[in-house]
Structures are given as C-alpha cells and as structure tokens.
Amino acid sequence: MTYFETKQPLVADIFSRYPDSPQGRRSALMPLLREVQDAEGFVSESRMAEIAALCGTTATEVRSVMSFYSTYHTLPTGKYHLQVCSTLMCALAGADELWDHLVESLDVQPGEVSPDGRFSVQKVECLGSCGTAPVMQIGDDGYYENVGPGKCAQILESLRNDLQPLPDNPVPVTVGDDGRQVLATGQAVGSSVTGLHRLPGHAGGDA
Amino acid sequence: MTATAPTPPKPITSAKDPRFAPTLYAHVGQAESWTLAYYRQNGGYEPVRRAFAVGPDAVIDEVKKSGLRGRGGAGFATGLKWSFMPLKDGKPHYVICNADESEPGSFKDRYLLSEDPHQLIEGMIIAAYAMRASVGYIYIRGEYVHAAERIWAAIHEARTAGLLGQNILGSGFDFQLYVHRGAGAYICGEETALMNSLEGLRANPRLKPPFPAAAGLYGLPTTINNVETFCAATQILRYGADWHAGMGTEKSRGMKLFQVSGPVARPGVYELPLGTTFRELIYDWAGGPLEEMKAIIPGGSSCPMLPWTDATLDTPMDYESVAAAGSMLGTGGVTLIPQADCIVNATWNLVRFYGHESCGKCTPCREGISSWMTRMYQKLATGRGQPGDVQLILDMSDNIGGRSFCALADACLGPVLSSIKLFREEYDALATTQQPLYPARRRWRDR
Amino acid sequence: MKVTVDGTEIDLPAGTSAIDAVFSAGGDVPYFCAHKYLSPVGACRMCLVESGSPRRNPDGSFVMEGEGDAATPKVFWFPKPMASCTMQATEGMHIRSAKTSQVVAKAQAGMMEFTLLNHPLDCPTCDKGGACELQDRAFEYGYGASRFGFDRRHADKHYPLSDFVILDQERCIHCKRCVRYFEEVPGQEVLDFIERGGHTFIDTQEGGLPTGFSGNITDICPVGALLDNVARFRGRNWEYDHTPTTCTLCPVGCSITVDARNGRLERIVARENRDVNEAWICDAGRFGHVFASEERLTTPLIRDEDGQLVAATWDAAIDAMKRGFSGMRTADVALYLGADSTLEEGAALEALAAATGTRSVDHAPRYEVSVTAPQATLTDVATADAIVVIGADLGEEAPVLELRILEALRGGLIPPEFAHGTAIADLRLVERPARRPERLAVIGRESRLWAHAGHRVSADSQGALARLTHPDTDELRAVVALLDGAERPVIILGADVLSGAGGSFSANLTDLASRTGARVIAIPAAANSRGLAALNLVPRAGGLPVWRAQEAPAAFISRLDPGVRAAGFTVVHDTHLTATARLADVVLPAVTNYEKRGTVQNLEGRLLPLHPAAIQSGESADLIRTLSALAEALGVKAPARGLRGAQALLADHLGLDLSDLPARGALHTFRRTFAGPAAPHTPTLWTERMHARPLSWVDRIEELVHSDWQLPGAPAAPPARAGGSD
Known part of the structure; x- marks a missing residue:
C-alpha cells in the first residue's frame, strides 16, 4: 500500500503551490519527503520510488536530493530523535558536554536507536538559536533551548515516561510596554513607534 | 511628507537617540502579535x-x-x-x-x-x-x-x-x-x-x-x-x-537587527540604527561580557574575527566601517569569544561547520575545505600538530580563496585567516608543543 | 571580436568561451569538468585564468592609459582568477593562462593538489592509465607532490553500475560529466551524486544503469572511475593497437576506435564525428564486440568421408568446391551476401555475377521500396524544429539517431568548431536544459523514444502515411499541424513502415514531404543496405532471392544465416559456424567488419571508411578475396582480385572515387538504385554472439585451465568449440 494513496487532498494541496509543469511537479519533492518522514520517521526505498513517480522523476534523483539535506533519514530513528546543535555559539555554552552526556546516559551512538526504541541522537550544525545556547531539537517538533544539565535531566526524564514537554519558544522581548527599547540596566530609551509619523495609506492624503 | 527642516538633521546612529523607535521588532513579544x-x-x-x-x-x-x-x-x-x-x-x-x-x-x-x-x-x-x-x-x-x-x-x-x-x-x-x-x-x-x-x-x-x-x-x-x-x-x-x-551613516542607512551571542549578560536580538557602535550593542544593550573576551565575530561566522580592543568596540556597525576594520557587517550576528577559550578549537568548530555544509560541487571547497582543512584543524586541536602546519593552512587558504564556485569556501576562510592573524601564538603553540595555550574547560551549566 | 591571450591578439567569433579563446590562440588550459558536448559548469576549477577587460566611459569611448598616441585602452583585471570554461570572452578581453601568469600557474597547481587529495593514485592497476586526463594534467600542471598527510577516502573499488559499467568510487573526482551526460544527452535521470561535501559519490537507484547509451560515460570519465567492464583488465592503453574505423552494427555508421591487443579485439571506444555521432555510440556498438574474438572460424572447413566438417587449407577448400560445382553451369550458383558488406565487396560480387551469368543474386536484409523524397542528414535531424518518427524502434534500428533527435528537442545547439576542434565549452549549453517534447511525434508501436515525445500515436505504421495525407483523428491532425508549422521538419521512417511497404507508399511519402517541406530519413535495413542498393545485387528476372535459397541448384552465401542450404552444393562464407554454415558443404572463414578495409554508406547517404584492426582471425578472408577463390573453383576469371580492383569497378560503374575518403566521410547520392521484392525484416540490434559470456573471473580461470588454452599470440587452433555451443 502506498503512503499517499489515501492522502490525495494533501498531495493536491502540495502540488497546488507550484506551477503546473514538469519543473513545478518536481518542486513537490521536498514537501513530500517531509510528509513521509514526519509520519514514518525515515524515508524507505519504496517511499522514494513512490515520491519519484509523483514528481515525475526517478528514485535516483529522489535519493540524491534526499541525501543532500541533513534532516532526511534513510534509516529509522528513535521515537525521540535528539539533535544537538554543535556549532560554535552552542559549543561556547557547553554543547559538547551536552552531547557527551546524552550519548553516555542514553547509551546510544549516532545512527543507532536505543534498545527501547525511544532514543536516537544526531549532532547537527547551527540551528539558528544562538542567543539561547545550547539548543537541542527533538524530531521535527521544535527547539528546546538553554538546555543546561538540570533542564537536560528534566527533558530526558519526561521522554523516558513518554511525556514529551512542549518545545520552547522564548521570545526576546526588547521593547517595553510603552513601545520603547529597554537597556540592560532596565532603563527605557529612544522612542516608541507610536511617536513615528505614519504616511497615509492612500495617495493624495495630506502629508 | 512631514515638515522638511532647512538643514538635514544629524543622522540617528544610536538606539538611545530619543528620535529612534524600534519598528521591525516593535511587536515581537507582544501577546497575539502574530495574528x-x-x-x-x-x-x-x-x-x-x-x-x-x-x-x-x-x-x-x-x-x-x-x-x-x-x-x-x-x-x-x-x-x-x-x-x-x-x-x-x-x-x-x-x-x-x-x-x-x-x-x-x-x-x-x-x-x-x-x-x-x-x-x-x-x-x-x-x-x-x-x-x-x-x-x-x-x-x-x-x-x-x-x-x-x-x-x-x-x-x-x-x-x-x-x-x-x-x-x-x-x-x-x-x-x-x-x-x-x-x-x-x-x-x-x-x-x-x-x-x-x-x-x-x-x-x-x-x-x-x-x-x-x-x-x-x-x-x-x-x-x-x-x-x-x-x-x-x-x-x-x-x-x-x-x-x-534619517538613520545610519551615509552609505548604510536605516535600522538593523543585531544579534549578540556568546557569554554576555543578555544575549538576544536588538534593533539599532546602523552606525551604532559595538560598544553600545555589547554593553548597553546586551549587558556586557560575563568574562574576559579576546575576539568578536561581527556579523555571522563567515565574517573575519576582530580583536577585542577599544578600537573594535568603538567601530560603528555599518557596512563601510566594519569593512574598514577588516571584516564585514554580514547579518549583524555578533559573537563574543572568551579569552580563556582556545581560538584554534573555536575555529576548528567553524571549519567543521563549513566542511559539513560544503555542497561538494567544486574542488577547492569539497577537497580543500571539507576534506583537508577540517582535518588540519582536527590535527592541531587534538594535539597532533607539527611545525609547518600553520604555514600549510595559510598556503591552502591561498589556493582556496577566490578560486571556488561560490562564496562558501571564502566564508570558511574568514575565521581561519583572521584567527591566524590575530592569535598566531595559539596556533604556534599547538604546532610546536602540541599543547593549547587555553585548555578545554567545562562550560555546560544551567542558566 | 579581438581577444588577447598571453599577449597574442586573435580574432574570434562572438560567444566564444575564454577556454576556447586560449586554445584558439594555441595555448593550453587544463580542465576536467568541461566536455565538448555537455554544459559547462565550472566545477573542477582547473581552468582558472586571469582576465581583464577594457571599460567604457559614459560617452562610449574606452578608458585609456598612457599618453597621446601611445595611449591604449586600460585593462581592468578581475581581482581573482576566473574559470575560463564558464566565462565568455568579450571584445578587447585580455586573458593570461599559466604560460604567462604565476598566479594562474600556482592556482592550477594548488587545485591539482586538491583534486588528487582523495584520488588513490593506483595508476599501475588502472585501465585508464596512459590515457588518463588526470594523469596527464597532474604531470603537466601539478606540484608533483602532495602535502596531504592524512588517510585518503576509502570506498568501493569494484562497484558495478550495470553489467557493462563498473565504478571505482575512490577514483572519482566529481567532475559530474557522467551525471550531466545522462541528464542532457539520453535524457535519463539514472545517475546522480549522493551525499554532499567531501562525502559525495555517484550512484544509481535504478537497480543498474539502463542498457542503451550507458557506456559513453566510460569514455568521458576523465579518470579511471567509470570503466568498460567488458574490456576491464584486458590491456594497457599503450599496448592496444588503436584502429579508427566505422561501426557497422546499424546504419548510423558511428565513428569508433577499435582497440586490439595480441590479436584480440578487447575494447571499442567512441570517436568524434561531428556529422554523425558527435562523441557518442550505443552500448551494442561499444560492448557487443565479443563475437569478433570468440569462437571464430579461422580455417576453411570441408566435409570428410564421414560427412563431418573438418579443418582444411584454402587449396583443399577450392578443390572441394571444384568437385562440388563440377557438372554445373556457373549460372546455377546463386550468390548471396549480407547487407553490411562493403561497397567494394558488393561491386566484386556484382561483377562475378555478371561473369557467371547467374540470375539468383541477392543481399539481405533490405527493403523493397526506394525513397526519393529529399534526404535529411543527421545534422538536419539534430537541428529540426519538428520530427515525426513513423514505425521505428530506434533502439533496435539506429540508436544514435535517437540521441540526435533528443538533441533537437533540447534546442538543437551544436557546439561550434574551431581549429582546435569542437568548442570545449559552448556557453549556450546549460544544465537541465529546457526540452521541447512538442516538437516530436511518434507513430506506431511503443518504443523508448515515446517517453520523450509530445505527440504519441498508437497506430498501424503501414497505414500511417496514407492517414497523414487525410488525417482522420485529432492526434494525426496534430502531427500534420506540427509538420505544417515547422520550418525544418524531418520525417523518419523505420522498419514497421518500410518492411513490406508497397502500393501507394512512395506516392504518399513524396506527397507528404513536398507538402510539408520535410526532409526524410528512411532507416535502411542494415549497415550498408543503402550503399548496396546502388549495385545490381537483387534477383534478375527469374532469379531466386535469399529467402528461396533452398530452391537454388547451388549457392554461395556470404555472412548470411537463412538457416537453409541450397538444393545442391552449398558454400558458406562466414565468421562463425552459423546454423547455415553447419548445413554447408564447404565453409570459408570470413573476416568481421572490424578487420576490413572498405566503404559503407549510412542512413543519411554518407560514405564512411572501414579500416582493419589488428585482430587475429587465422586464414579468414574478406568477400573480395573469397570471391577470387570461388571464381577459381568455378573456372571463371575473378573480376576483382583486391580492394583496388573493386574500387576501380566502382569508379567505372558509378563514378565513385573512394581512394581518398575523408575520415568524417562524405555525403553521396547514387543516381540509380536497384530494388525488388524483399523478405519481411525485423531489425534487432543485439545478437546472441554479441553478449559477453557472463563468467566470473573464478569461472573464467577455471575454464582456461580446463581448455586447450594457449597464451595469446600463439597460433590459433582450429575452433575447438565448433559445433558445440549453439
């Protein structure tokens, strides 16, 4: 049974984003790969062939594209695929130690899945959250930020009980209630957008 | 348009200027701001x-x-x-x-x-x-x-x-x-x-x-x-x-989102007019470094490192001034590198990043960066360096720089060449004594 | 356009790439990723040059340097070296190669060091050694040493991509020629890079490369990564005798080089011919040569007292023929030959037929019809704006014609030619080119070409021409509209329409061609069917065609295997002990077309030369010499004793001068052609003897040990396996 057989509306929706041409069909390749991986945890060879047929290309091309990007997997991952950012900004915040701790305490090497099927680990490059280092991503679910030893222990404990905490999305708040930016000292300086003069939405309005 | 003054007002080059108001990030963090x-x-x-x-x-x-x-x-x-x-x-x-x-x-x-x-x-x-x-x-x-x-x-x-x-x-x-x-x-x-x-x-x-x-x-x-x-x-x-x-400098106008990462009190994103100094960003907005620093990466990892000096801190963050200081404004992502961290180790991290991200299309990047440079740094940083390794890295860089298909290989050379230029003694120590001047230390802690 | 290369000013056509500018100036630039017939991509970065151009002031004048009359336009040099394969030369540009630039010389030496970083340098065991672009360029432009002090990449060195092509993953330098080739030339996305960065390697996910045009990647691989598995480990490049000749497996007539070693044909590679096959050949032409050195007949065979075929001398064979033909009229002996025989052989047989007076003369395969519509060349096909293919399975009939059709669909851009050869980098060629399938219509049975066609009409091919005259469906109306709307339309006719065509065929074709202005290629039944049609090699009134050979009182059958013998004495001239040969009274050993000198005419009417490769085939003889023996046995004077005599016959009868044919061949139209009723013919490209026996090396050694195997170069024994293998 093919994966997309029962998901025609989804497939149609994905194709509708791109031009109705051979090139446009090919554009659906990455979204389709993402669909399969999110559902099955990896993309098998038969799924590659299925996607190739949908996109009007060959399994060779699908594998080639897939292997180019670092977040697609050809092997099954654990239920919780822990991806630790290892690039400099996280490394300066101890990402290497976080990694070593995970590998050691979960007893799982990259490419492996822990015996209970729960965990797999991957070192990844900059996740774009350098202000909240170190950062870890779980599966395709989102970021866990400022993962210090204490927080790491909490997360692992929750995952072992299959209670995945919600991802973090700490938003850097730089603007106070009055719309002015706040210095490190707590002092609000500058002005607020409300003080700026907005141009009228329609031409010919008074200036 | 608003009333035009007879003489152009002095451009805004500090977010502390009472005329400056954040706009890009004015609503970031507000409840339901995404609706x-x-x-x-x-x-x-x-x-x-x-x-x-x-x-x-x-x-x-x-x-x-x-x-x-x-x-x-x-x-x-x-x-x-x-x-x-x-x-x-x-x-x-x-x-x-x-x-x-x-x-x-x-x-x-x-x-x-x-x-x-x-x-x-x-x-x-x-x-x-x-x-x-x-x-x-x-x-x-x-x-x-x-x-x-x-x-x-x-x-x-x-x-x-x-x-x-x-x-x-x-x-x-x-x-x-x-x-x-x-x-x-x-x-x-x-x-x-x-x-x-x-x-x-x-x-x-x-x-x-x-x-x-x-x-x-x-x-x-x-x-x-x-x-x-x-x-x-x-x-x-x-x-x-x-x-x-009205914001910024003559050729770099407007506001910009600057990001600060590394050991500072308030890492994060700050909306400042172009031409604001590194000092204002790092001290006034980000609350200052938490330890002694030795280098700044001014605009994302591909921008050459600048030394942690008063001259650097007083450099206005605009395209021209940062270029004149020997680097690039890039994306405005400012990273601070502590004095106590080994610069070779830090650069190895970035070289590994670029090696991992090389697409493999052209020879200098695929072989020079991805295959060779990463291993030269691994060799140095893991205590297997030899005299001549630094010179070899410099000559490899000469054969890579400006020879690749796109800018990725050159991006990798940003941290490589600048770190050798600024901290040659750290490289030489590893190449001759196989010991880093700044040994690895524990950095993982709760915030 | 004036361009200065290393200080020498040369004049070049607009659009020339910088790399071709350097070569045009007699200079040299190393390169790996560029290839004459592929898109330039600038990936290997070996072809770096320094370049600069003058700039214009706002008023249009040049920015000058120097004073007064000595002032010249100031050259603004690029701050870094540029890849010359992806840079267009422009008016006034200055280019410095390694010859005059230390910067370029160092850049190239440094790049070579990178290129060799992960290359295993196992040249002593590499088939490419001695003919390797990497080896040559490393010698010319490299440091001669590497400073890479680490372990090289280790990967599979024996990774079969198909039965024919084997990949050594360690040797790959990622030039991407093979990947681009498949995508751009045969239009197959069957090979691509996997992973990225320093981990990149090539692979297929199709369960093997499809047979068709896969072997070309072994030619264009600049290193020994992709190798011809049939020729693998069979010889070093400097040991091979290289013979430039023409492939006669089909009527395209691709230019090839036949490589023989110690008398064995070991390898065939493509040879460039801009007019015919550009740089490509099909897999049958490349890999299907094993028959030339396997199970060959090397001596005549005659019947012994027990009726068994036994080895004999030519003299004994002639005596046997004399005995066999005794009491017969020479006119009773039917004369038949294969239609891949050369024009010279055909002329000799035509003359012998005249001398013996036989009415039963024939060649096969051939079609009954002759086509008088304007002839299209292969270049016409490649540059056509509409192509209609009727009743053809090009994969069986004329594979490379399919590639020329696909060339038309991707824009028909044929790289220009310079004094140094075809442009190394034609900047009009791009990766993943836009294709125009709507320019191709196919009518008939489904074939490989259908995947590329915008119009597909499943129909009876025989009736298609008539129906195109009065289109009765929307599909056919669309095909007619395609032809009508085109400026350079071409119609291609294959076996399904030509075999057995009659009646209104010629009238319909002539009508359609004249109405639409189309030029036509009617694919001949065999490699030289078209040329042999210019000779009277068809049954005269009352004579018997090949398919009625069994009714002939006696017959001489050259390189045809009808599977029957004549009623009386039968002589077979062939390379192998075919089913027909087994029935013969005398078997004479023939040479293959790889061992001949002579001329064939391809499907567009191009005369192409054959040259003999150094293949050991014992006492085998071509048809001209064999006919001399036959003439002797029949007691008539041999009309031509050798090639020159046969060419003299052609000169006399047809006004054809074949003594000085250019290597590319020459188009020629024969004024008169001979046709007659023909047997139905279904072309098949691969025959059983063309397949390499699928033996593993272990099996092969086993077989050699347990056979009467002798060192190559020793005199060949009579065919030990005669009668045993079919």
Whole structure:
C-alpha cells in the first residue's frame, strides 16, 4: 500500500503551490519527503520510488536530493530523535558536554536507536538559536533551548515516561510596554513607534 | 511628507537617540502579535494600500531613496536590485523570501517569522507589486518548525481576508504566497542554491550569469531578499524613505537587527540604527561580557574575527566601517569569544561547520575545505600538530580563496585567516608543543 | 571580436568561451569538468585564468592609459582568477593562462593538489592509465607532490553500475560529466551524486544503469572511475593497437576506435564525428564486440568421408568446391551476401555475377521500396524544429539517431568548431536544459523514444502515411499541424513502415514531404543496405532471392544465416559456424567488419571508411578475396582480385572515387538504385554472439585451465568449440 494513496487532498494541496509543469511537479519533492518522514520517521526505498513517480522523476534523483539535506533519514530513528546543535555559539555554552552526556546516559551512538526504541541522537550544525545556547531539537517538533544539565535531566526524564514537554519558544522581548527599547540596566530609551509619523495609506492624503 | 527642516538633521546612529523607535521588532513579544487582528490594530496592511496607491515604480523609487540595503549579509542596494526585474516581458515573475537563516551567530529572522509574520507578508506583497510578480515563496529553513506553522497560518489568514490571492484590496493585483520548508543545508542561503532547492534539486549554486532577475526560479525573472529586508520595506512604505534614510551613516542607512551571542549578560536580538557602535550593542544593550573576551565575530561566522580592543568596540556597525576594520557587517550576528577559550578549537568548530555544509560541487571547497582543512584543524586541536602546519593552512587558504564556485569556501576562510592573524601564538603553540595555550574547560551549566 | 591571450591578439567569433579563446590562440588550459558536448559548469576549477577587460566611459569611448598616441585602452583585471570554461570572452578581453601568469600557474597547481587529495593514485592497476586526463594534467600542471598527510577516502573499488559499467568510487573526482551526460544527452535521470561535501559519490537507484547509451560515460570519465567492464583488465592503453574505423552494427555508421591487443579485439571506444555521432555510440556498438574474438572460424572447413566438417587449407577448400560445382553451369550458383558488406565487396560480387551469368543474386536484409523524397542528414535531424518518427524502434534500428533527435528537442545547439576542434565549452549549453517534447511525434508501436515525445500515436505504421495525407483523428491532425508549422521538419521512417511497404507508399511519402517541406530519413535495413542498393545485387528476372535459397541448384552465401542450404552444393562464407554454415558443404572463414578495409554508406547517404584492426582471425578472408577463390573453383576469371580492383569497378560503374575518403566521410547520392521484392525484416540490434559470456573471473580461470588454452599470440587452433555451443 502506498503512503499517499489515501492522502490525495494533501498531495493536491502540495502540488497546488507550484506551477503546473514538469519543473513545478518536481518542486513537490521536498514537501513530500517531509510528509513521509514526519509520519514514518525515515524515508524507505519504496517511499522514494513512490515520491519519484509523483514528481515525475526517478528514485535516483529522489535519493540524491534526499541525501543532500541533513534532516532526511534513510534509516529509522528513535521515537525521540535528539539533535544537538554543535556549532560554535552552542559549543561556547557547553554543547559538547551536552552531547557527551546524552550519548553516555542514553547509551546510544549516532545512527543507532536505543534498545527501547525511544532514543536516537544526531549532532547537527547551527540551528539558528544562538542567543539561547545550547539548543537541542527533538524530531521535527521544535527547539528546546538553554538546555543546561538540570533542564537536560528534566527533558530526558519526561521522554523516558513518554511525556514529551512542549518545545520552547522564548521570545526576546526588547521593547517595553510603552513601545520603547529597554537597556540592560532596565532603563527605557529612544522612542516608541507610536511617536513615528505614519504616511497615509492612500495617495493624495495630506502629508 | 512631514515638515522638511532647512538643514538635514544629524543622522540617528544610536538606539538611545530619543528620535529612534524600534519598528521591525516593535511587536515581537507582544501577546497575539502574530495574528491578523493584532497586526491590523497596529496599522498593518496600510503600507500596502499606500503602495497600491502610488504605483509600482514609485514603490521602487521609495525603496531606492530609503537607502535600504539587503539585510541577508551582502548589503546590496535593495531598490536597485528590484529595478533589475524586467518590466514588460510578459513572463511570470517570482519573489522569494530567503528565510533559510543558517549563518552561525544569526537568529533574527526566526522571531520576525514567528512573532510578526504579517509584517513579512506585507513586505512581500509590496515587493511583488513593485516587481510585477504574481507568486512568492518563503523558503524557510526546515528546522524552524514553529515559525513555519505561524507563517502558514498568517498566510491563510491573509488569504481569507483578501490580502493574498486575486485582486488584493481591489487593486487589481494578484499575488499568491507559499511556504517552502528546507531540510538542513546552509548552502540554501545562497540565492541560486535556494532556487535549485525550491525546484526539488540538490542545492548546488548555479552559474551566474544569468542572474536571477533574468532567469531565476523555473528560469523566470526572480528576486530574492532576506526576511528582514522585506520587513524593512514594509516599514519604509509606512514611515517613508526619509525616515529610513534619517538613520545610519551615509552609505548604510536605516535600522538593523543585531544579534549578540556568546557569554554576555543578555544575549538576544536588538534593533539599532546602523552606525551604532559595538560598544553600545555589547554593553548597553546586551549587558556586557560575563568574562574576559579576546575576539568578536561581527556579523555571522563567515565574517573575519576582530580583536577585542577599544578600537573594535568603538567601530560603528555599518557596512563601510566594519569593512574598514577588516571584516564585514554580514547579518549583524555578533559573537563574543572568551579569552580563556582556545581560538584554534573555536575555529576548528567553524571549519567543521563549513566542511559539513560544503555542497561538494567544486574542488577547492569539497577537497580543500571539507576534506583537508577540517582535518588540519582536527590535527592541531587534538594535539597532533607539527611545525609547518600553520604555514600549510595559510598556503591552502591561498589556493582556496577566490578560486571556488561560490562564496562558501571564502566564508570558511574568514575565521581561519583572521584567527591566524590575530592569535598566531595559539596556533604556534599547538604546532610546536602540541599543547593549547587555553585548555578545554567545562562550560555546560544551567542558566 | 579581438581577444588577447598571453599577449597574442586573435580574432574570434562572438560567444566564444575564454577556454576556447586560449586554445584558439594555441595555448593550453587544463580542465576536467568541461566536455565538448555537455554544459559547462565550472566545477573542477582547473581552468582558472586571469582576465581583464577594457571599460567604457559614459560617452562610449574606452578608458585609456598612457599618453597621446601611445595611449591604449586600460585593462581592468578581475581581482581573482576566473574559470575560463564558464566565462565568455568579450571584445578587447585580455586573458593570461599559466604560460604567462604565476598566479594562474600556482592556482592550477594548488587545485591539482586538491583534486588528487582523495584520488588513490593506483595508476599501475588502472585501465585508464596512459590515457588518463588526470594523469596527464597532474604531470603537466601539478606540484608533483602532495602535502596531504592524512588517510585518503576509502570506498568501493569494484562497484558495478550495470553489467557493462563498473565504478571505482575512490577514483572519482566529481567532475559530474557522467551525471550531466545522462541528464542532457539520453535524457535519463539514472545517475546522480549522493551525499554532499567531501562525502559525495555517484550512484544509481535504478537497480543498474539502463542498457542503451550507458557506456559513453566510460569514455568521458576523465579518470579511471567509470570503466568498460567488458574490456576491464584486458590491456594497457599503450599496448592496444588503436584502429579508427566505422561501426557497422546499424546504419548510423558511428565513428569508433577499435582497440586490439595480441590479436584480440578487447575494447571499442567512441570517436568524434561531428556529422554523425558527435562523441557518442550505443552500448551494442561499444560492448557487443565479443563475437569478433570468440569462437571464430579461422580455417576453411570441408566435409570428410564421414560427412563431418573438418579443418582444411584454402587449396583443399577450392578443390572441394571444384568437385562440388563440377557438372554445373556457373549460372546455377546463386550468390548471396549480407547487407553490411562493403561497397567494394558488393561491386566484386556484382561483377562475378555478371561473369557467371547467374540470375539468383541477392543481399539481405533490405527493403523493397526506394525513397526519393529529399534526404535529411543527421545534422538536419539534430537541428529540426519538428520530427515525426513513423514505425521505428530506434533502439533496435539506429540508436544514435535517437540521441540526435533528443538533441533537437533540447534546442538543437551544436557546439561550434574551431581549429582546435569542437568548442570545449559552448556557453549556450546549460544544465537541465529546457526540452521541447512538442516538437516530436511518434507513430506506431511503443518504443523508448515515446517517453520523450509530445505527440504519441498508437497506430498501424503501414497505414500511417496514407492517414497523414487525410488525417482522420485529432492526434494525426496534430502531427500534420506540427509538420505544417515547422520550418525544418524531418520525417523518419523505420522498419514497421518500410518492411513490406508497397502500393501507394512512395506516392504518399513524396506527397507528404513536398507538402510539408520535410526532409526524410528512411532507416535502411542494415549497415550498408543503402550503399548496396546502388549495385545490381537483387534477383534478375527469374532469379531466386535469399529467402528461396533452398530452391537454388547451388549457392554461395556470404555472412548470411537463412538457416537453409541450397538444393545442391552449398558454400558458406562466414565468421562463425552459423546454423547455415553447419548445413554447408564447404565453409570459408570470413573476416568481421572490424578487420576490413572498405566503404559503407549510412542512413543519411554518407560514405564512411572501414579500416582493419589488428585482430587475429587465422586464414579468414574478406568477400573480395573469397570471391577470387570461388571464381577459381568455378573456372571463371575473378573480376576483382583486391580492394583496388573493386574500387576501380566502382569508379567505372558509378563514378565513385573512394581512394581518398575523408575520415568524417562524405555525403553521396547514387543516381540509380536497384530494388525488388524483399523478405519481411525485423531489425534487432543485439545478437546472441554479441553478449559477453557472463563468467566470473573464478569461472573464467577455471575454464582456461580446463581448455586447450594457449597464451595469446600463439597460433590459433582450429575452433575447438565448433559445433558445440549453439
């Protein structure tokens, strides 16, 4: 049974984003790969062939594209695929130690899945959250930020009980209630957008 | 326009200036800031009405006049870039938002995407209208799951409200916008590689010429801008080119999102006028370093490191001043490197990053960076260095620099060459004694 | 356009790439990723040059340097070296190669060091050694040493991509020629890079490369990564005798080089011919040569007292023929030959037929019809703006014609030619080119070409021409509209329409061609069917065609295998002990077309030369010499004793001068052709003897040990396996 057989509306929706041409069909390749991986945890060879047929290309091309990007997997991952950012900004915040701790305490090497099927680990490059280092991503679910030893222990404990905490999305708040930016000292300086003069939405309005 | 003063006022080059107000990040962090209702309450979708009223050419003129330069790193004049698009060629045109924020040290776009998606959408409608584009794509890095969900939701909201689709706001202008998620490849930040990725291909950079404005996505005229650039365009249409041009320095005008990472009191994103000094950013806004520092990466990892000196700290953060100091403003992602950390180890980390992200298309990057340079650094940093290794790295760099197909290999040489220049003694120590001047230390702790 | 290369000013056509500018100036630039017939991509970065151009002032004048009359336009040099394969030369440009630039010389030496970083340098055991672009360029432009002090990449060195092509993953330098080739030339996305960065390697996910045009990647691989598995480990490049000749497996007539070693044909590679096959050949032409050195007949065979075929001398064979033909009229002996015989052989047989007076003369395969519509060349096909293929399975009939059709669909851009040869980098060629399938219509049975066609009409091919005159369906109306709307339309006719065609065929074709202005290629039934049609090699009134050979009182059958013998004495001239040969009274050993000198005419009417490769085939003889023996046995004077005599016959009868044919061949139209009723013919490209026996090396050694195997070079024994293998 093919994966997309029962998901025609989804497939149609994905194709509708791109031009109705051979090139446009090919554009659906990455979204389709993402669909399969999110559902099955990896993309098998038969799924590659299925996607190739949908996109009007060959399994060779699908594998080639897939292997180019670092977040697609050809092997099954654990239920919780822990991806630790290892690039400099996280490394300066101890990402290497976080990694070593995970590998050691979960007893799982990259490419492996822990015996209970729960965990797999991957070192990844900059996740774009350098202000909240170190950062870890779980599966395709989102970021866990400022993962210090204490927080790491909490997360692992929750995952072992299959209670995945919600991802973090700490938003850097730089603007106070009055719309002015706040210095490190707590002092609000500058002005607020409300003080700026907005141009009228329609031409010919008074200036 | 507002009252014009007889003498031009002194440009704003500090966020502490009472005339400066944050706009790009003004709503980031506010409750429900990502909803259409919130956005509209705060004047949203008025700029696009103004764009429709003045016409596409006037929009390009306004952006030109504002002095806006691309905020993705290269700093190319945005209005000029928009004017490269053919006017009456009868072909479909595309606008693409480069939301593949992957340069280590950069994390500004993620919050624009998740907290103020309508600002971006509006900017893209304005840009598309100016460039006669009928379809837009937001290429967002695959890991930004939350941001992608927010932006999709905002697109649906906008579509339902008639802000996307056919005949937007009765203007007769049609524009469709879609999100395309990446899957983990730094090279997609290169615009032609991004287009290949969008076309479902390996993200190898393409040959230029033809440039995207002539033959881009699907071979059709295309313009790609950074998230922040589109958002700035929204603000320019809202407050005017003169307002934007009133901030910054002569050639670097407007506001910019600067990011601070590394051991500082308040790492994060700060909206400051261009020309603000590193000192103001690091001390006044980010609260100062938590330990003794030795280097600053001024604009994302590819920008050469600058020494932690008063001269550096007093350098204004604009394209020209940072270039004069020997580096690049890049994405404005400022990373501080502590004195107690081994610079070779830190550079190895970045070299490994570039080696991992090399697409493999051209020889100097695939072999020189990905295969060789990473191992030279591994050798040095793991205590197996030999005299001559540093000289070899310098000569390899000479054979790589300016020889590669795209800028990725050169980007890797930014930290390599600058760190050798600034901290040669650390390299020499590893090459001769196999011992780092600054041994590894524990850094993992709770905040 | 004036361009200055290393100080020498030369004049070049606009659009020339910088790399071709350097070669045009007599200079040299190393390169790996560029290839004459592929898109330039600038990936290997070996072809770096320094370049600069003058700039114009706002008023259009040049920015000058120097004073007064000595002033010259100032050259603004690029700050870094540029890849010359992806840079267009422009008016006034200055280019410096390694010859005059230390910067370029160092850049190239440094790049070579990178290129060799992960290369195993196992040249002593590499088939490419001695003919390797990497080896040559490393010698010319490299440091001669590497400073890479680490272990090289280790990967599979024996990774079969198909039965024919084997990949050594360690040797690959990622030039991407093979990947681009498949995508751009045969239009197959069957090979691509996997992974990225330093981990990149090539692979297929199709369960093996499809047979068709896969072997070309072994020619264009600049290193020994992709190798011809049939020829693997069979010889070093400097040991081979290289013979430039023409492939006669089908009527395209691709230019090839036959490589023989110690008398064995070991390898065939493509040879460039811009007019015919560009740089490509099909897999049958490349890999299907094993028959030339396997199970060959090397001596005549005659019947012994027990009726068994036994080895004999030519003299004994002639005596046997004399005995066999005794009491017969020479006119009773039917004369038949294969239609891949050369024009010279055909002329000799035509003359012998005249001398013996036989009415039963024939060649096969051939079609009954002759086509008088304007002839299309292969270049016409490649540059056509509409192509209609009727009743052809090009994969069986004329594979490379399919590639020329696909060339038309991707824009028909044929790289220009310079004094140094075909342009190394034609900047009009792009990766993943836009294709125009709507320019191709196929009518008939489904074939490989259908995947590329915008118009597909499943129909009876025989009736198609008539129906195109009065189109009765929307599909056919679309085909007619395609032809009508085109400026350079071409119609291609294959076996399904030509075999057995009659009646209104010629009238319909002439009508359609004249109405649409189309040029026509009617694919001949065999490699030289078209040329042999110019000779009277068809049954005269009352004579018997090949398919009625069994009714002939006696017959001489050269390189045909009808599977029957004549009623009386039968002589078979062939390379192998075919089914027909087994029935013969005398078997004479023939040479293959790889061992001949002579001329064939391909499907577009191009005369192409054959040259003999150094293949050991014992006492085998070509048809001209064999006919001399036959004449002796029949007691008539041999009309031609050798090639020159046969060419003299052609000169006399047809006014054809074949003594000085250019290597590329020459188009020629024969004024008169002979046709007659023909047997139905279904072309098949691969025959059983063309397949390499699928033996593993272990099996092969086993077989050699247990056979009467002798060192190559020793005199060949009579065919030990005669009668045992079919």
